[in-house]
Amino acid sequence: xxxxxxxxxxxxxxxxxxxxxxxxxxxxxxxxxxxxxxxxxxxxxxxxxxxxxxxxxxxxxxxxxxxxxxxxxxxxxxxxxxxxxxxxxxxxxxxxxxxxxxxxxxxxxxx
Amino acid sequence: xxxxxxxxxxxxxxxxxxxxxxxxxxxxxxxxxxxxxxxxxxxxxxxxxxxxxxxxxxxxxxxxxxxxxxxxxxxxxxxxxxxxxxxxxxxxxxxxxxxxxxxxxxxxxxxxxxx
Numbered sequence: 001x002x003x004x005x006x007x008x009x010x011x012x013x014x015x016x017x018x019x020x021x022x023x024x025x026x027x028x029x030x031x032x033x034x035x036x037x038x039x040x041x042x043x044x045x046x047x048x049x050x051x052x053x054x055x056x057x058x059x060x061x062x063x064x065x066x067x068x069x070x071x072x073x074x075x076x077x078x079x080x081x082x083x084x085x086x087x088x089x090x091x092x093x094x095x096x097x098x099x100x101x102x103x104x105x106x107x108x109x110x111x
Numbered sequence: 112x113x114x115x116x117x118x119x120x121x122x123x124x125x126x127x128x129x130x131x132x133x134x135x136x137x138x139x140x141x142x143x144x145x146x147x148x149x150x151x152x153x154x155x156x157x158x159x160x161x162x163x164x165x166x167x168x169x170x171x172x173x174x175x176x177x178x179x180x181x182x183x184x185x186x187x188x189x190x191x192x193x194x195x196x197x198x199x200x201x202x203x204x205x206x207x208x209x210x211x212x213x214x215x216x217x218x219x220x221x222x223x224x225x226x
Contacts, residue, residue: 034213043115043217044154082204087153093213097142098156098170 004088007105018075020105022088026068030092033071034063038085038104047086048073049093075107083109113137116216117203123224124193132188132221136205143186144206144215145169145178147199148163160186193225 003021011017024033032051036044048055050062050071061074075082085104116135124130136143145157156170160180171177175194180186190197200222204215 032213033220041219043204043220045217046214049213089213091213097159097161097212098144099146099154099215100156101146101154101212103153 004090004102006086006088006102006105008103009108011108011110012078013110014079015077018078018107018109020073020075020086020088020107021071022073022091023070024088027068027090028092030094031090032093033062033068034075034089034091034093034099035060035062036087036099036101037090038087041085044087044101078107078109080109080111083107096109113162115203115205115216117201117221119177119221120219121224122220123226126195126225127192129189129191130223132190132201132203132223133204134218135185136184136186136203137207137216138184139207140205140216141183141208142206142212142215143180144204145186145188146202146204147150148202148220149199157188157201179196190223193223195225198223198225 034049035047037046037047048060048062052064055062063072085106087101087104118133143160146154149156156176163180164197175191178188200220202220204217206215
C-alpha cells in the first residue's frame with residue numbers, strides 16, 4: 001500500500017476554502033485515492049474517492065494531477081462543523097480490504 | 112436507514128477480565144471490519160470478515176484477541192485477560208461487497224478502559 005504524507009494540522013476561518021494536499025509518490029496503477037473525515041468521538045466517514053483528474057460531490061472536490069503522485073481535497077466555504085481530522089488513503093479498492101490510516105490532518109475552523 | 116451500531120458505547124473493566132464488544136453492521140453488508148484507535152492516534156486494522164469467514168487475522172495484536180461473526184451479520188470482538196494497553200476505542204465498519212471496499216461505514220465505536 002502506498003505511503004501517504006499530509007500536513008499534521010491546518011487552521012482556517014469560516015467561509016474560506018480549505019485545500020488539504022496529500023503526497024503519495026509510490027501510488028500504483030490500480031490504486032484509488034480516498035478521503036475520510038473523523039469528528040471527535042465518532043468513527044471516520046467516507047468523503048470522496050477518485051482515480052484521476054477531478055471528482056466533485058456535495059461535500060468536497062478532489063483534484064488529482066496527471067502523475068497522480070499527490071491529491072488535494074478541497075472544502076468550499078468551511079464552517080465550524082468542518083473542524084475534524086481528514087485522512088488521505090491510497091490503495092487498490094478492488095483487492096485491498098483494510099484501510100491504512102495515517103496520522104491525518106487536523107483541521108481547525110475558527111469563527 | 113440504520114447505520115452500523117456498536118455496544119456497549121463505553122466499557123470500563125479491570126485488568127485481567129475478559130470483555131466482549133458487539134457490532135451490528137448495515138443490513139446486507141457482507142464485509143465487516145474491526146479497527147482500534149488509541150488516544151490521539153490513527154486507526155489500526157485488526158480483522159476483516161467476508162461473510163462469516165475471516166481471511167486475514169494478522170492485525171490482531173495477540174492471541175488474547177479473537178473475533179467471530181455469525182449469520183453473516185453480528186460480530187463480536189473478544190479480548191481475554193485485558194491489559195491496560197488494550198485501552199482504546201474499538202471501531203467496527205461494514206461495506207457492501209459490490210462497491211469499493213474503501214467505502215466503509217463506521218460505527219460510533221466502543222471506548223474500552225482497562226483499569
